[in-house]
Amino acid sequence: MATMTAVKDKKTKKAPVRGMMDNVLEQFNSAADQVGLHPNIRKILAITNNEIIVNFPVKMDNGDVEIFTGYRVQHNNALGPYKGGLRYHPTVDIDAARALAMWMTWKTSLAGLPYGGGKGGIKLDPSKYSQGELERITRRFTFALADNIGPEHDIPAPDVNTSSQTMAWIADTYMSTRPPAERTANQHVVTGKPEGSGGLEGRDRATGYGVYLNIKYWAQRKNEKLKGKKFIVQGFGNVGYWAAHFLEEEGAKLVAVQDAFGSIENQKGITVEDLFNYSKANNGSIVDFPEAKSLQKENFYSTTCDICIPAALGNQITKENAGDIKATLIAEGANGPTNVEGEKILLEKGVTIIPDILCNSGGVVASYFEWLQNRNGELWQLEDVIAKLDKKMKDSFDKVYEYSESEAMDFRTAAYCIAIKRIEKAYIQRGIFP
């Protein structure tokens, strides 16, 4: 299906650039064909419910005022409140927000959560702003979003370049602008908060842990051991670091990493904790890590390895590099890292892809636990969180694995089919208002 998101470069007359929305719509349409989705429900799910764009002024440290553009796209809420992250990055735009919101709808549905899908963020490079400026930008964005978010309506969470600190500022601003009697009861307007402010123990590692669990369940099904397996990670932030941490604990070996600043490789192994401490002391960059040699950016995906974990941005594995990938398993920590053309090449080569909506769903599952904890005025223990997360992730993996076996389809299509059917059922039961 053609979309309006393809951008034609008039000057160079290059082929249209495929937007993220093209990718997610193509994935959706392929699964919708497979399940014979009702045409009316296909129409509803192919569009977003609400798109909020806000322009807002913020006073900078030097006294100047800068105008920022923030987005919140609410794709679908048939199964519950909109749920999904907020990203601070120069690539944030309406196309990215739409696509990421749509992925969230499939992800929450597949995980069996009472949520729909939303996503948003601000187009900016956070490295250019002080901590004080980022706080004011976040608070003013929250104020501009106003009642478009809410604990029973739309619940943001951390994503690229946002953190538990960002969520604490949002929760505080949101609560401070409620009528007095409602102020303390609205903590769960965001998840991924710090533990001292309503956050859930274990939420920080949940996405990466879920990526690791999916890889472990895949290995178990294949009767393979993770010990000694080589893996590479693109993006050494929240998701990439924690996935690497748990894989290393299982005896797998990290051999290459790429982040926004550069790429490194050591086929003898990179110690995850050492790299983490190094990057923390090096403004979040892995560049010049002494235990590894530097690698050309374009050679990262062709590094020798068994498992590849894209855990940075979307559209990273494409027809340009998919053919060079050595890994036999791609575990998608990021959202939308493999585009449709790249995926086709990988599937033809016999590479298994654990798709984003399954592989990185540990984060939203833990967010759901945090939301329940806040709603019920409880404090959950880490071991309970991990036990519940293990069960949820295993259930989802088994569902997708078995569906893909019984219908002879790849994991992504199977995951989409399960997710879409659950939403279709809700629409059929309830009908369309009025």
Ligand code: NAD
């Ligand atoms: P993060 O901000 O903590 O880390 C992002 C990492 O990616 C950093 O190491 C950064 O240097 C690197 N990076 C940025 N641009 C890059 C580029 N062009 N090339 C290579 N590396 C680059 O973000 P995160 O929370 O770890 O999110 C990573 C991905 O996982 C995103 O796609 C996000 O949507 C997805 N995700 C995150 C969560 C979560 O709970 N945080 C949940 C599900 C999915």
